[in-house]
Amino acid sequence: MTEQADRGDQLPRSKDIDRRTLLRAGGVLGAAGALGAVGAPAYGAGRPDNWLYPGEEGYDGAVAGFNTTVTRRPEAVVLARDAQDVQKAVRYAGRQDLPVCVMATGHQASVSFDGGILVSTAAMDRIRVDERSSSVQVGPGARWGPIAEAAAPHGLAGLAGSSVSVGAVGYTLGGGLSPTFGRLHGYAADHVSRLEIVTADGELRVATPEREQDLFWAARGGKGNFGIVTSLDFGLFGVRTLYAGALLYPAETAADVLPSWRDWAAAAPESVTTSAAFLRIPPDAPLPDEVRGRLVVSVRVSFVGGTAEGTGLVAPLRDLAPVLLDTVEEMPFTDWDLIHSDPEGPIPAYERTSLLGELPDGAIETMIDLAGSGAGSPMALVEVRQLGGALAREPETPSAVGHRDAAFTFFTIGMAPPEQAEDVRAYGARLVEVMEPWSTGGAYVNFLSSDEADPADVRRAYEPEVYERLVSVKSDVDSRNMFRLTHNIPPG
Numbered sequence: 001m002t003e004q005a006d007r008g009d010q011l012p013r014s015k016d017i018d019r020r021t022l023l024r025a026g027g028v029l030g031a032a033g034a035l036g037a038v039g040a041p042a043y044g045a046g047r048p049d050n051w052l053y054p055g056e057e058g059y060d061g062a063v064a065g066f067n068t069t070v071t072r073r074p075e076a077v078v079l080a081r082d083a084q085d086v087q088k089a090v091r092y093a094g095r096q097d098l099p100v101c102v103m104a105t106g107h108q109a110s111v112s113f114d115g116g117i118l119v120s121t122a123a124m125d126r127i128r129v130d131e132r133s134s135s136v137q138v139g140p141g142a143r144w145g146p147i148a149e150a151a152a153p154h155g156l157a158g159l160a161g162s163s164v165s166v167g168a169v170g171y172t173l174g175g176g177l178s179p180t181f182g183r184l185h186g187y188a189a190d191h192v193s194r195l196e197i198v199t200a201d202g203e204l205r206v207a208t209p210e211r212e213q214d215l216f217w218a219a220r221g222g223k224g225n226f227g228i229v230t231s232l233d234f235g236l237f238g239v240r241t242l243y244a245g246a247l248l249y250p251a252e253t254a255a256d257v258l259p260s261w262r263d264w265a266a267a268a269p270e271s272v273t274t275s276a277a278f279l280r281i282p283p284d285a286p287l288p289d290e291v292r293g294r295l296v297v298s299v300r301v302s303f304v305g306g307t308a309e310g311t312g313l314v315a316p317l318r319d320l321a322p323v324l325l326d327t328v329e330e331m332p333f334t335d336w337d338l339i340h341s342d343p344e345g346p347i348p349a350y351e352r353t354s355l356l357g358e359l360p361d362g363a364i365e366t367m368i369d370l371a372g373s374g375a376g377s378p379m380a381l382v383e384v385r386q387l388g389g390a391l392a393r394e395p396e397t398p399s400a401v402g403h404r405d406a407a408f409t410f411f412t413i414g415m416a417p418p419e420q421a422e423d424v425r426a427y428g429a430r431l432v433e434v435m436e437p438w439s440t441g442g443a444y445v446n447f448l449s450s451d452e453a454d455p456a457d458v459r460r461a462y463e464p465e466v467y468e469r470l471v472s473v474k475s476d477v478d479s480r481n482m483f484r485l486t487h488n489i490p491p492g
């Protein structure tokens, strides 16, 4: 067993720093920022040393998140160091009848608020890998980068999200759709074996397939509505390398690339997880001239297997159109974030999402009309991720993760200063609207944005019967809706 104590984690360092710098610096979406800027401890004198109040040093840093489009002005920030700190904060909020927001990284913008208590779990970033059981126990502040670095020496890897800086707990409670081998092993939530959670009464409960079964079901998919998770155990897999990366084509070739990619993906084995996106590369991105400043089609591929088989699998994609940049190759698992090259934030991101039941030619043509070359789209990214495979199968212990029958996620993101925000938001909404004919009507909860944060939007993330059960569990454990400063499921 290897253990990484809370705090002191270092960002992953690759031997291949030039390639990483080239592909990740600022991300292909072009934003730069400091990982770890959130929740840096700074204590006010004469106070509980981990509670911060407005105006005190460290408060602004602690309430700032990855996505800067929402503002959080809690009456106090609790820089939690352990589960007891979380319990104290929740009990205080209960006595004062205050709402509670939990934040690890601030990656998901939901609601802006003024008042209440913000519990920052950033410092609770313990990672304990157990090679014997191929599992890991993480604290609520642990991010995917350090988890991957801790697991790799054991030849193990988890169902990480596209970015190193996403928090594993928030991600997993929302399902956890991994671009690495999601189609092979399902959602990250499917592999959770135990969680510790502080509920609205301030109690620390342990939920497993055998204990607190309703809570265990609801928290896996229902996200932060049921309490603050202080510890999460989940399974890892024996994966050391991937044959993975992205192929970038001129946006002008989208009509050739996208239908062929869709057909290729439909025939691909479950060991392939893939997505395609219109991506606007910023002019100052640290990338080759061929792609800088261009709108491109990015086809992302991750194959669990070696170069020989991977090369054969990917060969048809390499022939679809002129390839401007090809980063698909065998890589150590710890380089997985190069598949998407997400920005590191903070960024002013406006997002919209839906789920698609199919992607026929008409849907692709519609995407090209609004997001392709000559469309004048202000969006930085318009993406479809293929689902199916193990993502479509119920796990051994059922969970609240919704809409397993969807075929693709649809997701768009635009970044804008406040004066251009309305245009970008309207364009994102329009994109989802024009894709409506192929939508299932559902959404994936991890991709919901601050513009999709009222309960009617959150309801979209679940089948009606799942939503009803979530409301029932919520009514049992949080009847006053203390945990409402998120994508909220109100009690009945």
Ligand SMILES: Cc1cc2nc3c(=O)[nH]c(=O)nc-3n(C[C@H](O)[C@H](O)[C@H](O)COP(=O)(O)OP(=O)(O)OC[C@H]3O[C@@H](n4cnc5c(N)ncnc54)[C@H](O)[C@@H]3O)c2cc1C
Binding pocket: 065, 066, 102, 103, 104, 105, 106, 107, 108, 109, 110, 121, 140, 160, 161, 162, 163, 165, 166, 167, 168, 169, 170, 171, 172, 173, 174, 175, 176, 177, 178, 179, 223, 224, 225, 227, 228, 229, 230, 342, 343, 446, 447, 485, 486, 487
């Ligand atoms: C760059 C980027 C890449 C992403 N890639 C993927 C991806 O590939 N696949 C995918 O599925 N998602 C992805 N996401 C979405 C991501 O999974 C969600 O934003 C997730 O909520 C992030 O969790 P966090 O803790 O980092 O964020 P935070 O903003 O800190 O938390 C978001 C929410 O998670 C819940 N939460 C967090 N911690 C706890 C806790 N301890 N107890 C209870 N609830 C908690 C709460 O509801 C909270 O409001 C991505 C997001 C970004 C910004």
